Every structure is written in structure tokens, then in C-alpha cells.
Amino acid sequence: MEVSNFHHVEFTVSNALQASFWYCVNFGFEKFAERKAKNWKTNEIAIRNGKVILVFKCPMLSNVKELTDDLIIHGDFIKDVAYSVDNIENVVQRILESNGFILSPIKIISDKNGSVKIAKIASLQGSLVHSIIQNIDYKGIFLPNFNSIENFTLSQKLGRIPILSLDHVVENYDEDITESVADWYGKILNLTRFWSIDDNQVYTNFSALKAQIVSNSSNEVQVTLVEPVPQNTKGRGQIREYLDFHGGPGIQHIAFKVDSIISIVAEMRSRGVQFLDIPDSYYDQLAKRLDGTPLRVKESLEDIQKQQLLIDFDENGYLLQTFSKPMQDRPSLFVEIIQRNNFNGFGAGNFKALFEAVEAEQQKRGTLIQ
């Protein structure tokens, strides 16, 4: 009895048409479905790429308080990470037992293509919520009452960039809470602790963080929980920066899994996606690190450096990953592209490299020093 998969990720935005266009063009998604509320209060546009579905929901009238209140605080942001479950009654029961907050109890929604059961719960801290969805017999394109729509002409012309699935999501929190959040995900969604890293490993002269990863048994659902660690620091750490600009805890990044990261990142760059710069010293050290192992990396080190990818590995396999610059004006949400070659780990060796690369960006935009 546990979550089986990410179902979709829902953004609250002020303009779903434009936001969905931006993700379609930059990341090779296809616009495919739309749901207008009967009273014309909200519109939702769904885009897909591989198994990843992103939904953009916006208010259509000025009095849609549940959306406009959030937009004032956060701007455009990820409101809902929705999970597929195989027994929704059990999940809701566990939430009630662990004093969880149910925003919307189980209901059945249907159209001519069948029905699903859906409930919505609050997360432990911040505006993030989780829809919990159990399919009954639904065979339509997405969810009941979403109608099929044409893709954008430009994204049709540019073509799809082959993304496979949502690899993981990362949630940023305030200090001293991720332990209880990890327990909470364990209790309600049966996600178990997979790995953790602390401030002795991830720090710079300016700031530090710690993180925990929880996952389901198949590892298809992985959630990282990150919090800042206060120190005698000279500046505002990147998790604090996120909390300040996002307006509280929330989703820091989502990771798209791919299987040919070199060409995919090159294509995304050509469409305008900007990725973090990795210092040359990382690649000098990498050549030495790889020299000492029997591991064979099929991509050339030259291509890896050209696309500014990070690599982590053990004796059996490796992963390649890269991180975009922020997806909006605020330095809050970003996107990761990840390729796994027989490696289920978490880029532990890269956590510090990422931390330093983000901090270099902070320094450039002038938000590091308070």
C-alpha cells in the first residue's frame, strides 16, 4: 500500500496559455488537454512529454481567492505534486491518523471515458499540496473533463525532446523540520528514507544545508527534502534565498529523466534554456577520479564538459545531470535533466558541486550577501 508513481505536477500561474507555451518550446513538451471550469473561474492547460505531465492552472476571474492569494505570495509556482495510488481509502485513513490535513475528501469524478477517485491533502509546511489519485476505469487522455486540444504550432514545428519521466522532486523547507517531514511522508505515503547528507558534507564559506531523500520501493517516486543549516555565515545561503524569494517552503526543482543527455541538453540550449556553469577545475578532477575506476562512461569527457554536465558514479554505473537557471524572474524553481546508467544513487558526489555552482550564480545576481 503505497504511492506507485508521480501522477502529474500542477503549477498555479497567472496566465496558463503563456506559461505552458514556454515549457513546451524550451523543453519539447506537447500541449494536449484543457479543462475550463463550468463557471469560467479557472482554466487548466496540460502538456506532456514521455510520462511527465505538467498542468498550468490560472484564474479567469478576479475573485478566485484560492489561486490569487497564492499568486500574490509566490508568483507562478508549483502548487501540487500529484501521486497515483492503488488504495486511496488507505492513504486518507493514514492521513487522518497522523493528524494530516485533508483539503478535499475523496470524491469520484467522471466523464464519458470513465472515473477516477481523487482527494487533496496539505503538505506539512508551506503552500504545497498533494492530489492523491486512484484510477477506477478511466481511459481518457488525462483526467475527467479535460478536452483534447491542438499543440502550439511552434512546439509542433520544433518537435519533441525525448524526456522519459519525472525522476524526482526537491522540496525546500525551513530549518529543523525535514526530519519530521520525512517521518510524515513515511506515515502517509509509505515513502522510506533512502539517503541523507548533512552540513558536514555540503557547505561553503557562506552557507550550508542538509537533505534527506525518501522514496517508494521501486524508486519511481523520489522526493528530496532540503533545509538550510544556520552557521556563522557571511551570507544568505541558497535555501534561505529560495525561502525568501518563493515566500516560504516549496518545490525547489523537478528532475526530468532522459536517456541521451548530451544531445538533449544541446537541443534545450539551442531553444534558449540556460544551464548552470560548472568550473573547469571540476573536469580536471573528474578525469583523475575516473582514471582510478574500471567504469566505462560511453559519453566522451569532451562532450560532458561542453554541455557542463556533472557526473557521479560507483563501480557499477553512473549518472549525468545538469541544472537550469531559474524558470521565472525569482531565483526559486529550476529544472534538472538527469540520465542514469545503472545508477540509482543521488549524485552525492555532486551535491557540493551543485551547491557551489548555485552559489556562484547567487554571487552574480547579488543576492548572496545580506
Ligand SMILES: [Fe+2]
Ligand atoms: Fe535533483
